[in-house]
């Protein structure tokens with residue numbers, strides 16, 4: 049399913065329930081943090097290798113997290129009248145400029161505080 053189709057489907061989902069005018073951005077944002085917390089609970093305080101093993105065993109939980117969180121994000125996109133597909137495209141284009149592959153392959157990440165590199169301000 050394309051992102052724009054998913055966004056429209058969620059709009060129809062809300063309209064069918066009379067929820068299209070209920071503005072609850074704060075609660076939707078808090079709901080995302082709840083989903084993050086649920087997912088984090090699966091893997092907290094273990095090293096990366098153990099995290100991988102846990103997620104291999106609990107792939108359904110990972111799928112639930114992705115589905116629930118995307119649903120909430122697309123509801124937020126509808127409430128704020130943002131084209132989610134365009135927003136993602138804009139973000140990817142920005143990241144392409146900020147984090148060129150030839151530099152990222154050497155440094156592994158873009159966190160300047162940890163010795164990485166990020167062309168955020170076009171320097």
Ligand SMILES: [Mg+2]
Nearest residue numbers: 083086112116
């Ligand atoms: Mg959930």
